[in-house]
Amino acid sequence: MNPPKIVNVSKALPPYFRETKDIIPLVELWLQGQEERFKRKVVKIFEGAAVDRRYAIMAPEEVFTATSFQEKNNIYVREVRKLGRTVLENALSAAQWEADSLDYIITVSCTGIMIPSLDAYLINDLGLRQDVVRLPVTEMGCAAGISGLIYAHNFLKANPNKRIALVAVESPTATFQLNDFSMANMVSAAIFGDGAACVLLSSEAGAPGPRIKGEGMYHFKDATQMMGFDLTNHGLKMILDPSVPETIATHFPDIIHPFLKQFGTQIGAVDHLIFHPGGRKIVQTVEELFGAMGKNIDDTREVLRLYGNMSSATVLYVLERFMQRNIPQGDQGLLLSFGPGFSAQRVLLEW
Incomplete structure (x- = not known):
C-alpha cells in the first residue's frame, strides 16, 4: 500500500x-x-x-x-x-x-x-x-x-x-x-x-511530496458558543469569543502530546510547525507555547501579515511555503488549526 x-x-x-x-x-x-x-x-x-x-x-x-x-x-x-x-x-x-x-x-x-x-x-x-x-x-x-x-x-x-x-x-x-x-x-x-x-x-506509487503519517481531530466539550456565525436577515454574523486564546492554551498539551505519541513521535522531533494564523492574539499565544518547546511559527506570522486570516485556506498558504523548500528526507511537520465546534485539527507529515 x-x-x-x-x-x-x-x-x-x-x-x-x-x-x-x-x-x-x-x-x-x-x-x-x-x-x-x-x-x-x-x-x-x-x-x-x-x-x-x-x-x-x-x-x-x-x-x-x-x-x-x-x-x-x-x-x-x-x-x-x-x-x-x-x-x-x-x-x-x-x-x-x-x-x-x-x-x-x-x-x-x-x-x-x-x-x-x-x-x-x-x-x-x-x-x-x-x-x-x-x-x-x-x-x-x-x-x-x-x-x-x-x-x-x-x-x-x-x-x-x-x-x-x-x-x-x-x-x-x-x-x-x-x-x-x-x-x-x-x-x-x-x-x-x-x-x-x-x-x-x-496514493499512487512514486508520487512526490511528504506523506501523511497521521491525522486526528480534538473536540472541546461544551464550547459551541466560542466561534461561528449566526445567520441573520443581514447575512452571516460573526461569533468570536475573546476567551479563545486562553482556551487553546489550557488544552494545548492535550492537543499536541498524545497525538504525536500516537504516531511514534514527540514535539522535539517535529522540525516544521504549520499553524493556522487565526489572528494576532492566537498566534502570540501559540507562539509562546511552542517557543517554550524550542520551536517557532515564523511562517504562520508572515502569512497573517501578507494576507490576513482567510479562514480555511490560510493554513494551506502556510503549507505552501514549506512545500516550496528543499526539506530534508525524514523531517516531520505538524499542521494545526482551530475552528467552530470548538475543535482542533491536526495532521502529521513526514518528508
Whole structure:
C-alpha cells in the first residue's frame, strides 16, 4: 500500500487588495456617529492586527456599502467560482495532471451559501470525469482546510492509485456586517481577508511530496458558543469569543502530546510547525507555547501579515511555503488549526 502524499499546494488571490493603512480612513468613515473612544479603539485594533495587507473579491469601498445579504452572496458565488477554477487549474498545471485524472474532489468554504456547491461547477468548468466523487465541506470554519486533508487521507488510505484535489475558497469580506458594531465584528474585519488554495494528494506509487503519517481531530466539550456565525436577515454574523486564546492554551498539551505519541513521535522531533494564523492574539499565544518547546511559527506570522486570516485556506498558504523548500528526507511537520465546534485539527507529515 502506497502512503498518501501531498503532491502540490497552489494558491490564488482575488483582484482587489489594500494595505491596512489605506483601509483605516474607510473604517473611520464607517464609524461616523459612534463615540470617539470607541472609534479610537477600533482603529487601534486594525493597526495592531499584525495584518499589513488583505485581498478581497470586491473593492474596499463596496465592502463598506449597504447591500443586502442576497447581493453580497451573489458576488460570493460569482467570484468563488472564478477563484476555485483558477486555483485548481494552477495546481493541476504545476503537477502536470489532467483534470479528468481526478478521482475525488473536496471543496471547502464557510463564508457564503451556494447549492449546488463549488465542486459541481468545477466538474463542468474543467471537464472532470462524470464519476468523480464530490465532498463539499461547508460549516467547519478555519479548521476546514485541515479537515479536508483528513478526509482526503482517509479516502486515499482505502483506495490505492487515486488522486484528490482539495479546493478551499473563502471570502470573509462577503460576511462583513455594516450595522454590527460588536467587538466580534470589529476584530473579524481587522484580521480577515479573502483567498483560495488547492492541495493535490495521491496514493499512487512514486508520487512526490511528504506523506501523511497521521491525522486526528480534538473536540472541546461544551464550547459551541466560542466561534461561528449566526445567520441573520443581514447575512452571516460573526461569533468570536475573546476567551479563545486562553482556551487553546489550557488544552494545548492535550492537543499536541498524545497525538504525536500516537504516531511514534514527540514535539522535539517535529522540525516544521504549520499553524493556522487565526489572528494576532492566537498566534502570540501559540507562539509562546511552542517557543517554550524550542520551536517557532515564523511562517504562520508572515502569512497573517501578507494576507490576513482567510479562514480555511490560510493554513494551506502556510503549507505552501514549506512545500516550496528543499526539506530534508525524514523531517516531520505538524499542521494545526482551530475552528467552530470548538475543535482542533491536526495532521502529521513526514518528508
